[in-house]
Amino acid sequence: DKLSIVAGSTPATLAALKDATAKNKPIVATLWTPHWAFASMPIKVLEDNLEGWPKPDGSYVVLSKKFAEKEADVVKWMSNFKITEDQFSSLMLNVSEASSPTEGAKKWLENPENKKAAESWFN
16 A cells, blocks of 8 residues: 555666665665666565566677687687676676776776686686
8 A cells, every 4th residue: 555656767766776775765676687786785686476577588699700700719708708697786886886997897806706707707
């Protein structure tokens, strides 16, 4: 009886989420993962036992044969690229908060687990 459903933009949703978590008030919002919000706020993912939302998709890289031939080192790196949702969310948060993407990535690499993951991409 006390539930209000409000349509809004992503920025409005994130502002409401930040406000509610800062005040320790309950809120339900639709987000996707990975997303930097998961690295910056105490968000709990609810189970969708009624299957009201589509199943998770994935991230894919599609390259031309010409690129693959010309940039074999990049293709090898991309083939080795593995990152958890938590790591990806924290990377996005660091990049979004930094003065530049490079500075954000450098800050992300200060975490030993992130650095270990990144080093494995080049082996």
